[in-house]
Amino acid sequence: MAAAISIEGIGKRFRLYHERPDSLKERVIHFRVKAEELWALKHVSVDVAEGETLGLIGPNGSGKTTLLKIVAGILRPTEGRVTTRGRIAALLALAAGFHPELTGRENVYLNASILGLARREIDRRFDDIVAFAELEEFVDNQVKFYSSGMYVRLGFAVAVHVDPAILLVDEVLAVGDIAFQAKCLERIRAFQQEGRTIVFVTHAPDLVLRVCDRVVLLAHGAIVDEGEPRQVVRDFRRLMSRQSVAYGWDEGTKEIEIVSAEIFGPDGSGSEIFAPGDELVIQMDLKASTAVEDPIISFALHDENNTFVFGTNSGWRIGPIAFTEGKYRAQFVLRSLPFVEGRYYVTLGVHSRDSKRVYHLQEQRYAFDVIKGEENPGVLFIPVECKVERL
């Protein structure tokens, strides 16, 4: 099957100006302008098969939105080329190209014609568009009198009714109210079932896991990983946590040193993504360089707002211990994660009972994510057994 989108060796160079003159006057005064070149994308090649839903993820500044804009034709690549088969609708921001002075009707015609529809085709779809946007009474009012909600509804209605073979979606699901998000998602699923091609840029890993067939991970303008969503999302997490290492403190007298630490999933393998109710093991390998009397090994969990959510230590759990010179292994087994959603940072420490002497502290060096499924709404997880019996 021919690829719906084929991206061949795309490179995009931007010029960054240190002090860019933004008027001709300044340009004439400072005739020479220093510009630095920045490659936002370099050697990017991906094929998207017809009917496939591809997710593009990556940290901020990784070039994923730039890539989407190049596929949409809004930005021109410096190198390489993109070939697309079929009409493209891009949901880069919803109310594309509405002119406030024109009426809703005039805007629909203008917008749809730019998206590539002939006048007759728009005539045929006009009523559907207006019905979908629920704007029957206001369609002949100037758009400047619309509320922002009406604006967004009309923009979305036009984009999904131009019958695109390829839909490009950039973070739009992050804006808008919940009812609208649900409507968007429903529409995207309908598109998938109709066998249309979708490229999806997002920060939300759970959305990627739920919607995409394949995921591409971009970092610094290059493809770092590509493949099955669950595995790529895991790599993305790892990339993100590696980036946040710099924030974690690492200090202590090192009489007892945390040589390494690991977070396990329920199956005993290293993991960073958990579901509510999963078992999680924090394991630390320690090395004592001298004998230490009554050390305390502790951990603490903080959420993304840096709220301390839970913590405990070996003193409270098992009582006093004593180390002689040598290697030790400590484990905390969290039987059932009560969190339903979010990223949690793990602080590990070894210190004296009165906490006055810190042997080794690794503050928020490790992190894991909890991703909920639809079956676990709410703010915390309660293990539930469900029974239905006939009486």
Add this chain to the structure above:
Amino acid sequence: MATSTYPPERAAPHPAPAPIVRTSEPPRFHLVGRIRELARTREILGNLVRKEVKVKYKSSVLGVAWSMLNPILYLAVFTLVFSVVLPASVPQFPVYLLSGLLAWNLFATSLSLASRSIVDNANLVTKVYFPREILPLASEGSALVDFALQGVVLAVFMAALRYSFVGANLLLLPLAMFALLVFTAALAFWVSALNVRYRDTQHLLGLALLAWFWLTPVVYPGGLVYRKLALGHHPWLFKLFLLNPMTDIVFGFQRALYAHVQPHGAAQAVLIPVSVGWLALVLGAVSVGSLVLLWLAWRTFFHLSGDFAEEL
């Protein structure tokens, strides 16, 4: 962790009768490719011209009459100045003024609309693909609509004054019009692209157009300039004057529509006393020069347009 099996199954790929295959714009400028792309998307151009015109008259009581009012107001002011304050003895002054003013207004209106065209349509440029050339061209298109309306004003005056023009001179009109359209398009590409980066372009353009207007023989008779410069001590100054393409184009329009170099009642020549053939030659040269300029301006526009979405 529960594994999600969504989506469970897919229908056959969406049936598309004839998929529109599009390749990203190459980094190099190809004139033929661009013209083909514009031809393919000509419907958008028509719609954008319609939009420009609609937006212009949307919130005004007089609507389309505004376009006609502009030349009438000019006419009233200049008639007052030139027949009462500074008599310059141009018989049938309305016909003389309007024939040149029409061309000038097309030029000036196109450029001032074009200078803002990319910036004002930022919400289109940053969200949808279409050839960016369409925006300055739509500015010229909507100025052409004004041109047609103002042509009606001229026709009314000609009819009212029972003005007769010489048939053969009219042949200059298509040539002058061609030169005007090409020259205007070239500058429109240039100012629209420039204004994306340097936002004061539109203000400087206003000043430049004011100076340019008075350097072009729209209001005062070209014959007068000829006498003062060409027959005076500095004939090279007249050559300089003719280097202004707008002067040549306006000469063409005036010769075609006002027609009489020295009409009855004029003490001296109103238009420059040259043959129609000479004017046609000059207009031909202006056309060729404008085509070269258009190619250059288009190339610059194309290179800058790849990053418009980022600059806005």
